[in-house]
Amino acid sequence: MTSSNSPGAAAPPGGVEQPAKDPTALDAKLLKVAGVVVLGAIMAALDMTVVNVAIPTFQEAFDASYADVAWSVTAYTLALATVIPLTGWAADRFGTKRLYMTALVLFVIGSVACSLAWSLEALIGFRVLQGLGGGMLMPLSMTILTRAAGPQRIGRVMALLGVPMLLGPIGGPILGGWLIDAVSWHWIFLINVPVGALAILAAVMVLPKDETHPGEKFDFLGMLLLSPGLALFLFGVSSIPEEGTIAATRVLGPGIAGLVLMVVFVLYALRKKNALIDLSLFKDRNLTISVVTLILFVVAFMGTMMLLPSYFMQIRGESTLMAGLLVAPQGIGAMISMPIGGKLVDKFGPKFVVLPGIALIVLGLGGFTQAGVDTSFWYTGGSLFVMGLGMGWTMMPLMTSALATLTDHRIARGSTLMNIVQQTGASIGAAVMSVVLTNQMIDHGVDSAKMQSQQAAGGPVPPGAAEQMQQLLNGAADAFSNTFVVSVVIVALTLIPAAFLPRKKIAPTDVSGEEIPETPDENDRELVTK
Structure with a gap:
């Protein structure tokens, strides 16, 4: 090897050795790009949960039933499902900016x-119009950040994108409850105007110039198969909690029709070059394992996220605002662990970050299997904090593992695929956990409507009503505990595919799957020059 003092070694400028730039550092330019896309992603993520809080208000304002008002949530979800598959092609064709x-x-x-x-x-x-815009924001955010960061910094920068995923379920109920109480329901939507205007202005000034690929033709047949198929499937799944059974016509009809369309799309896309969703991505072993792990995790965890505020409101009698605050320790834990997890993934690979993360979630969520009517808020807060620590080492590291091996335009297609997986898994998880909880309530003889009406009535308690109410609460608490057991089991099963994740730093690959050599980092340079 060549000595650093030999004539063959390149002398540093001015004769003074300059420290090499850390290739994993998050420079000011990248942080500005991250700030722009995170701003838009936060806006979309918050909106998904803010509206959930307003459903009772909408019932009163429009004199409608809960089932009818729930369409304001379902319509947004279906619009997301329709537009997400188009995002990968559109990003390549028109440019991400x-x-x-x-x-x-x-x-x-x-x-x-x-x-x-x-x-x-x-x-x-x-x-629906709002969902068409919101559906593109998250996959585009992932694409823009992944391209800007490069393979050496993807873990740390994806940790930044995890912030909106945390703020949505935690901050949504808090923000929504406060706006409705302090002003009116109109402001849960108007709050997006100044935030959106700031994000648009920042995007104009900060995001890099677009690189387009105009040669690719749009896959119309793929769109006619996948977008309606995904929307129909999610509509059927979303109808399960209201119908109370999978056997209902409203569930089976659209669900099976959507599943058939998606299967036909898969068969078609396997033979089609430049299909709407590039299924050749699954030749990448890291992406395939990450997708399997992610969908199992999302089904369990996102369904549980829906149950936690309901536990505090239905069992503990807390307000929507207070329920959001009581769930906040989870966000605090995730914000602490997420930057650390991103750095560790960049350095060591995802396996030894995700496995401890899942174990922490199992531990924290396991605490809720013992939660009852009078459980200390210190106990629930501690359990949520541990869950948050685990989430910071799970969700975004899995995304990182899936996208780290992709290059060029495959990043946009991979981001689209991951968002379809996440949206589908979240819908399935919410439906599954709702059905489990409903059945548990029935098994424990709990009439949810009766319990909620008695809680809302207030005033003097008639003789015998207090004892009856306590029995209802105890039965409902047991129903929630048993549902949390199901969640714990599904999260624990995620350890199986996670065990096959890469156990070393991931290198990018080309279309054929061949590893692309990286630029040597500082440690490599020292070895070469010694």
Whole structure:
């Protein structure tokens, strides 16, 4: 090897050796890009949960039933499902910057329209428009950040993108409850206007110039198969909690039709070059294992995220705002662990980060299997904090593992695929946990409607009613505990595919799957020059 003092070694400028730049450092330029996309992603993630809080208010404002008002949530979800598959192709065709700004504009216009809704039908229609913009924001955010960061920094920068995923379920109920109480329901939509305007202005100034691939033709047949198929399937799944059974016509009809369309798309895409979703991505072993792990994790964890505020409101009698605050320790734990997890993934690979993360979630969630009517908030807060620590080492590291091996335009297609997996898994998880909880309530002889009406009544308690209410609460608490047991089991099963994740730092690959050599980092340079 050549000595550093030999004539063959390149002398540093001015004769003074300069320290090499850390290739994993998050420089100012990358942080600005991250700030722009995280701003848009936070706006979309918050909106998904803020509206959940407003459902009782919508029932009163539009004189409608819960089932009818729930369409304001379902319509947004179905719009997301319809547009997400198109995002990968559109990002390559028109450029991520243009498409990201278009998505922001659609989302803001949809938000303003929702705030002006004069009827429930109008609100549902405007939520579709809002969902078309919101559905593109998260996959585009992942694409922009992955391209800007490169393989050596992807773990740390994806940890930044995990912030909106945390703020959505935690901050949504808090923000929504406060806006409805302090101002009116219109402001849960109008709040998006200043945030969206700031995000659009920042995108114009900060995001890099677009690189497009205009030669690729749009896969119309793929769109006609996958987008309606995904929307129909999710509609069927989303109808399970309301119908109470998978055997209902409203569940089976659209669910089976959507599944058939998706299967036909898979068979078609396997033979089609430049299909709407590039299924050749599954030749990448790391991506395949990451997808399997992620969907199992999302089914269990996202369904549980829906149960936690319900536990505090239905069993503990807390307000929506207070329930959001009581869930906050989970977000605090994740914000502590997520930056650490991102750095460790970049250095060591995902396996030895994700496995401890899942174990922490099992430990924290296991605490809720013992939660009852009078359980200390210190106990629940501690359990949530441990869950948050685990989440920070699980969700985004799995995303990182899936996308770290992809290059060029495959990043946009991979981001789209991961968001379809996440959205589908979240919908399945919410439906599964709702059905489990409903059946547990029935098994324990709990009439949820009766219990909630007695809680809302207030005033003097009639003789015997207090004892009856306590029995209902005890039965409901047991129903929640048993449902949390199911969640713990499914999360624990995630350890099986996670055990096959890469146990060393991931290198990018080309289309054929061959590893692309990276630029030597500082440690490599020292070895070469010694």
